[in-house]
Amino acid sequence: MIVVKDLVRQFKSGDRTIKPVNGVSFELEKGSLASIVGKSGSGKSTLLSLLGALDKPTSGDVVVDGVSLAGLPDSKLTEYRRRDIGFVFQQFNLIPNLRAVDNVMLPMEFAGVRKAARLKRAKELLEQVQLDPEKQSRRINRLSGGEQQRVAIARALANEPKLILADEPTGNLDEQTGEHIIELLSSLSRDHNTTILVVTHDRSLAQKTERCFRLQQGRLTEEVKSGLHR
């Protein structure tokens, strides 16, 4: 259960301040699958980074399972990111000189998982995102954009987080692979009770989520679903 309370994040650019997130409040049930849409530059990535404790809000709070992020020291926030969050970055942010499988193993290494166990799980995850076994031991900078995107998704799933924050996870994928990734994410929310929040420009993806929010001028509004869920 995630409760977002009156979240504000402002930036100073030159002499004026911009507020891409300006008083955002919403609640997400555990295991729900939700999407955020909005124009480029509307603040979607900024909002996601606040939820994932990558950044600190100017004001407001995020409460995860009853724990307020605003009250946590940095070391606890690190632990929160390591254990509870799976972040899929818009720019992937993989470590370029490591192999695909090593990148997926990294969060597990930080969590203290034994080497054999992390290798096994990393391979399973890469298989789930349909990365050719042959490409699993390639270095990141030898993979295509779409392949990198799938490695980034596998890495986000590594520590079985309770909240997955995915910024444009299908942006670089063909329709079919994109469909597969969406199916993978919804099965996680369905079967593992993982809460999933996806930022997307993809209408069809937004249609498939239970709830859909629109970020506009720093405010979040929920779009009323036309059809039935799923």
Next chain:
Amino acid sequence: MSVLARSVGNAFRNKIRTAAVVAVLAVAIGLALAMLVANQAVGAKVQELNASVGTTLTVNPAGGQGFEGGGEPLTAAQAQTVASVTNVTSVVGTKALRLQTATAETSTTQQGGGFGPGGQQASVTTNLTAAIDAGTLGNRNGSATNTGGTGTTQRVRTLPIAATGIGAEVDSAGKALDITSGTGLGDYTTAQAKALVGTTLAQKNNLTAGSTFTIQDKTFTVAGIFDAGTAFGNNAVYVTLPEAQTLAATPDELSTMIVTVNSMENVDSTKTAVQSALGTSKADVTQGQRNLETAVSSLDSVKNISLVAFIAALATAGLIILLIMVMLVRERRREIGVLKAIGARNRTIGLQFVLESLVLVALGSVVGAAIASLASGGIASALISSNTSTTAAPTTQRGGGFGGGGFAGGGFAGGGQGGPFGGASQLLTSVSASASPGVIAAGIAAVFAVAIIGALVPALLTARIRPIEVLRGE
């Protein structure tokens, strides 16, 4: 993938840069190690000099250091007196003789009484030929000073051979003889028709252990050949003290006494005590160390210079690491943000950077140790020759003294030891001896300690990088 594996991988991420960094580090580390080795070598040398010469006093008859003659010869009774002075561990008497080849004798004996001390240096005939050409030395004799030729100086135009009666197996400065073949004389307190012959003299006269020659028509057997390390020192013969006294027909008379003091600290007080026990009118007591004071002090300054250079080179290595790691941290800012965003602790990231710097230092140390082992000998001798050039003048003056009469004994052997500069080859031997694995290991340990300090600063900087860096552009 572990932290260590990642660190090693990162160290080789940019191979050209890694090679350049390792090369620069290797120079700094190599210099540091070479300086450490030089420092140890010079330190060992200073200790050796202090130990070998620092504790001996030389007693000559009063006025014996001048050319005035006069003064009473030293006696066995005086040796007894000196031996009973506090802190004196041993007294070795010597009796100097001049050996003249039978043909040269007539032209030189007339000067006999003219040189000091007290004309006691008896001239005796021999069938040996001197190993040193007298021609080149004649001129130097004229300018000979008194410092070197303690009590055994002479002003002959024809170069005689120095023969010294010794009360123990030491040269006339109290330094142990280096016998290269044959044996010593055994009992030095009895008269024996045996002698030790210097290498060049032996060569000149085709002598080997067991050969015979004559002094005053008496046949002597060569017991052994010794090497004093210098041409003058090797143009010499040693016999037992009583034998020399018999040859000179002056029983109980001594030319010099070599007094060994139990420790460095007691040398000065013992010198005064010996002087007062004998009386200033009877004997002059000189301190072997005095001749070497300048030598030791300039070696000490070499030691200090090498220590400063070691520390400076070490600091340079640390600084190189610091700068390189700061650069790497800045360059990988975004990547550090990624690691934090996916849950890496600050210390994991800090450790990764420290380990990476240690990989660079380890490579630099391997190459640096190789450089050091090639360069340390050269650096040590360069340091010593440049640092001692200022003291070269007095040294050569003393050299003149040796040339004049020092070969006969006292000053001469002092010359052999007092040549810490001339003895560059000797120093190089101690350099290689000092380049022991222990010293190198200690040096490398110091390098690693400094590198860790250097790497800690940038490693701590990584803690300040926030995970949000991840969303910033490259």
